[in-house]
Amino acid sequence: xxxxxxxxxxxxxxxxxxxxxxxxxxxxxxxxxxxxxxxxxxxxxxxxxxxxxxxxxxxxxxxxxxxxxxxxxxxxxxxxxxxxxxxxxxxxxxxxxxxxxxxxxxxxxxxxxxxxxxxxxxxxxxxxxxxxxxxxxxxxxxxxxxxxxxxxxxxxxxxxxxxxxxxxxxxxxxxxxxxxxxxxxxxxxxxxxxxxxxxxxxxxxxxxxxxxxxxxxxxxxxxxxxxxxxxxxxxxxxxxxxxxxxxxxxxxxxxxxxxxxxxxxxxxxxxxxxxxxxxxxxxxxxxxxxxxxxxxxxxxxxxxxxxxxxxxxxxxxxxxxxxxxxxxxxxxxxxxxxxxxxx
Amino acid sequence: xxxxxxxxxxxxxxxxxxxxxxxxxxxxxxxxxxxxxxxxxxxxxxxxxxxxxxxxxxxxxxxxxxxxxxxxxxxxxxxxxxxxxxxxxxxxxxxxxxxxxxxxxxxxxxxxxxxxxxxxxxxxxxxxxxxxxxxxxxxxxxxxxxxxxxxxxxxxxxxxxxxxxxxxxxxxxxxxxxxxxxxxxxxxxxxxxxxxxxxxxxxxxxxxxxxxxxxxxxxxxxxxxxxxxxxxxxxxxxxxxxxxxxxxxxxxxxxxxxxxxxxxxxxxxxxxxxxxxxxxxxxxxxxxxxxxxxxxxxxxxxxxxxxxxxxxxxxxxxxxxxxxxxxxxxxxxxxxxxxxxxx
DNA sequence: ATTAGCACTCTCTTAATGAGAGTGCTAATT
DNA sequence: AATTAGCACTCTCATTAAGAGAGTGCTAAT
Numbered sequence: 106x107x108x109x110x111x112x113x114x115x116x117x118x119x120x121x122x123x124x125x126x127x128x129x130x131x132x133x134x135x136x137x138x139x140x141x142x143x144x145x146x147x148x149x150x151x152x153x154x155x156x157x158x159x160x161x162x163x164x165x166x167x168x169x170x171x172x173x174x175x176x177x178x179x180x181x182x183x184x185x186x187x188x189x190x191x192x193x194x195x196x197x198x199x200x201x202x203x204x205x206x207x208x209x210x211x212x213x214x215x216x217x218x219x220x221x222x223x224x225x226x227x228x229x230x231x232x233x234x235x236x237x238x239x240x241x242x243x244x245x246x247x248x249x250x251x252x253x254x255x256x257x258x259x260x261x262x263x264x265x266x267x268x269x270x271x272x273x274x275x276x277x278x279x280x281x282x283x284x285x286x287x288x289x290x291x292x293x294x295x296x297x298x299x300x301x302x303x304x305x306x307x308x309x310x311x312x313x314x315x316x317x318x319x320x321x322x323x324x325x326x327x328x329x330x331x332x333x334x335x336x337x338x339x340x341x342x343x344x345x346x347x348x349x350x351x352x353x354x355x356x357x358x359x360x361x362x363x364x365x366x367x368x369x370x371x372x373x374x375x376x377x378x379x380x381x382x383x384x385x386x387x388x389x390x391x392x393x394x395x396x397x398x399x400x401x402x403x404x405x406x407x408x409x410x411x412x413x414x415x416x417x418x419x420x421x422x423x424x425x426x427x428x429x430x431x432x433x434x435x436x437x438x439x440x441x442x443x444x445x446x447x448x
Numbered sequence: 449x450x451x452x453x454x455x456x457x458x459x460x461x462x463x464x465x466x467x468x469x470x471x472x473x474x475x476x477x478x479x480x481x482x483x484x485x486x487x488x489x490x491x492x493x494x495x496x497x498x499x500x501x502x503x504x505x506x507x508x509x510x511x512x513x514x515x516x517x518x519x520x521x522x523x524x525x526x527x528x529x530x531x532x533x534x535x536x537x538x539x540x541x542x543x544x545x546x547x548x549x550x551x552x553x554x555x556x557x558x559x560x561x562x563x564x565x566x567x568x569x570x571x572x573x574x575x576x577x578x579x580x581x582x583x584x585x586x587x588x589x590x591x592x593x594x595x596x597x598x599x600x601x602x603x604x605x606x607x608x609x610x611x612x613x614x615x616x617x618x619x620x621x622x623x624x625x626x627x628x629x630x631x632x633x634x635x636x637x638x639x640x641x642x643x644x645x646x647x648x649x650x651x652x653x654x655x656x657x658x659x660x661x662x663x664x665x666x667x668x669x670x671x672x673x674x675x676x677x678x679x680x681x682x683x684x685x686x687x688x689x690x691x692x693x694x695x696x697x698x699x700x701x702x703x704x705x706x707x708x709x710x711x712x713x714x715x716x717x718x719x720x721x722x723x724x725x726x727x728x729x730x731x732x733x734x735x736x737x738x739x740x741x742x743x744x745x746x747x748x749x750x751x752x753x754x755x756x757x758x759x760x761x762x763x764x765x766x767x768x769x770x771x772x773x774x775x776x777x778x779x780x781x782x783x784x785x786x787x788x789x790x791x
Numbered sequence: 792a793t794t795a796g797c798a799c800t801c802t803c804t805t806a807a808t809g810a811g812a813g814t815g816c817t818a819a820t821t
Numbered sequence: 822a823a824t825t826a827g828c829a830c831t832c833t834c835a836t837t838a839a840g841a842g843a844g845t846g847c848t849a850a851t
Contacts, residue, residue, distance in 0.1 A: 129844090131843075131844055131845085132844075132845080133843090133844080143793085143794095144793070144794050144795080145794090145844095146793075146794050146795070146796095146846095147792085147793060147794070149844090149845065149846075150793090150846095152845090153845090153846080163844090163845085164801095165800080165801050165802075166799085166800045166801055166844080166845060166846085167799085167800050167801045167802075167842095167843060167844045167845055168801075168802080168843080168844065168845085169843085169844070169845090206611070206612055206670070207609070207610065208610065243588065245586065245588075245598065247598075247600055247604075247606055248600075248604060251604075251606075251791065253598065253606065253608070255588065255590075255596060257590055257591075261590075261591060263590055263594075263596065263610060265596070265608055266550070267550070267551065267606060267791075268549070269549055269790075269791065327549075341709070342709075343686060343705065343709060344702065344705050344706050344709050347690075347698070347701065347702065347705065348698075348702065353698070355690070355691075355696070358690065359687060359690065359691065362686065362687050362690065363687050366684070366685075366686060366687050447612075448594065448610075448612065472813090474812075474813055474814085475813075475814080476812090476813080486824080486825095487824065487825050487826080488813095488825090489815095489824075489825050489826070489827090490823085490824055490825070492813090492814065492815075493815095493824090495814090496814090496815080506813090506814085507832095508813095508831080508832050508833075509813080509814060509815085509830080509831045509832055510811095510812060510813040510814055510830085510831050510832045510833075511812080511813065511814085511832075511833080512812085512813070512814090792851105793850105793851080794849100794850085794851070795848105795849090795850075795851085796847105796848090796849090796850095797846105797847090797848090798845105798846095798847090798848105799844105799845085799846085799847100800843105800844090800845080800846100801842105801843090801844090801845100802841105802842090802843085802844105803840105803841090803842085803843105804839105804840090804841085804842105805838100805839085805840090805841105806837100806838085806839085807836100807837085807838080807839105808835105808836085808837080808838100809834105809835095809836090809837105810833105810834090810835090810836105811832105811833085811834085811835105812831105812832090812833085812834105813830100813831085813832090813833105814829105814830085814831080814832100815828105815829095815830085815831100816827105816828090816829090816830100817826105817827090817828090817829105818825100818826090818827085818828105819824105819825080819826075819827095820823100820824080820825070820826085821822100821823085821824075821825090
């Protein structure tokens with residue numbers, strides 16, 4: 106059914122009112138607060154039709170209306186007014202980023218900003234290696250049994266990792282390996298590195314300096330295993346969720362929090378759905394994970410030097426101020442992109 | 449007052465029972481479950497005396513007894529039986545550590561083990577620079593405007609940090625600086641580095657290669673600022689706390705969680721009280737921070753190569769199984785020390 | 792097509808009630 | 822002198838009842 110102009114206005118009123126006051130919205134409230142110049146009876150009739158069409162529901166016979174996921178979706182797509190951040194909010198964001206000189210700190214601050222400004226959970230997914238080319242790779246021996254590996258990509262990302270080695274390796278061997286690897290991998294897409302081909306390719310030379318193929322192979326495998334780094338998640342504002350009236354019942358709260366607590370799982374789940382869209386709103390049951398099907402996600406990609414690299418997001422109850430959420434997420438992702446691009 | 453043997457047994461019974469069932473303990477329960485061969489009336493009288501002395505309290509006239517902080521303290525110091533980890537628990541811990549090859553992963557796993565095995569919150573404070581001597585310092589230029597600083601200490605700790613520099617620095621200058629700094633700082637206690645003295649000491653030579661004292665000074669200040677690293681906290685098991693019956697009321701929960709959420713604050717607070725004791729139990733109001741005065745902390749230091757380096761701990765309601773907590777914390781801190789010492 | 796009017800439904804709050812668990816005290820017993 | 826039986830008393834907790842209030846859904850009038 107196509108919604109009439111009047112129905113849209115009424116749906117918008119319900120959504121707006123419910124988002125603000127978290128109480129079922131009655132026909133009389135709409136009549137009183139939103140000047141539609143209609144009697145409560147007429148509004149009731151329209152509400153009835155909207156409910157029949159799945160945009161609204163009500164928890165019991167004599168209660169007001171609440172938007173369904175479908176209702177929120179329509180509201181978000183068609184009715185919501187764009188909102189703009191206040192100067193104060195913008196200043197806060199800029200101030201925080203100005204004093205963040207370190208990558209980790211920047212990411213952590215971003216999650217804090219998200220949660221603070223939206224009163225929901227703020228999530229930042231660390232940059233994933235996406236279309237990144239190897240600029241250079243450096244090996245630094247630390248003592249006898251550890252090697253610090255540094256991989257710098259063309260976008261300026263720096264991956265560091267300390268790898269314990271089981272055998273020994275001389276400085277000369279390390280240099281040789283370093284030169285060899287660099288010559289092979291320079292400007293290669295970091296995701297598409299095929300270790301076997303590299304190693305087998307010049308296997309003979311390679312083995313000539315040390316008869317330990319497996320050993321070197323494992324070491325390199327470790328070097329290019331970004332799983333831990335890629336799944337790194339920065340999360341802030343769990344308390345905000347606890348305070349929300351919709352999660353008063355301990356069960357529901359548990360459900361969400363147990364999902365969030367396992368950051369590894371969260372990262373994987375989020376990554377599955379990433380396609381680096383500008384801003385994406387996922388409402389309630391639109392989420393694939395049942396644990397957050399009474400939550401909404403607002404996510405936005407961030408870029409590093411123009412290349413989509415990661416995602417920031419907000420997680421909160423479906424009843425949220427979508428308009429504000431979007432403006433916060435978009436502003437922060439913009440600024441974050443700037444900051445990270447400068448590194 | 450000195451407690452009679454009988455009173456001790458009764459106090460132990462109350463503590464044990466309450467820890468297990470989380471319900472006020474009545475005289476009849478004690479008579480029934482703990483064979484003291486006393487009538488309920490006699491037990492009631494003893495309970496009355498124990499309460500008068502501050503070891504117990506009861507929430508209302510007709511309810512059973514609950515240990516006070518003082519009661520728990522006496523129980524922990526004098527009555528509690530030492531418990532030992534099951535083979536299954538030990539195996540789990542060993543298995544996890546076996547597959548953890550990376551520092552970050554090890555720390556994260558430790559907090560997970562703590563929370564999983566105790567059903568409380570597990571906290572790991574990253575190793576702080578304590579009596580560590582500089583082994584060597586290395587500067588790696590990354591592009592034109594960043595330097596990766598690596599500081600390796602005599603215990604094998606590796607601090608890495610990427611510092612953005614505002615000006616430029618040539619490779620030669622970096623080498624010069626590196627040599628200079630290394631010669632000055634080798635074997636110096638990392639906590640006692642006095643930048644001013646180093647710089648002023650050979651100020652003239654120093655400035656001779658580049659007339660930018662402040663610039664270099666700021667850079668070095670960044671290098672030796674370990675605040676962010678030292679305050680790093682690994683925390684797991686927030687959900688466990690939410691499930692505890694004593695935190696059913698949202699207010700109390702909020703109180704604790706808001707304290708925990710701010711990891712920076714948590715780290716600072718914990719560090720204030722560290723003195724690297726083997727195992728330390730802090731019960732309820734013995735904690736200085738009012739937010740956790742209905743919680744207990746069980747903490748234990750861990751060593752890296754024999755040197756006290758950090759602390760792991762468990763945070764839960766005062767009503768906890770102290771005996772098990774202690775055995776878990778001690779076992780894990782032992783194993784963690786081993787693992788970290790191997791790096 | 793809109794609205795006034797009204798019966799009906801459901802929730803929420805308050806009060807009353809009674810059962811049950813436990814204590815505290817006293818007097819009896821060992 | 823220590824222990825115990827007995828019992829009044831207190832407080833909680835679950836259940837029930839009752840009434841106010843908010844809101845809907847329907848019908849008949851406008």
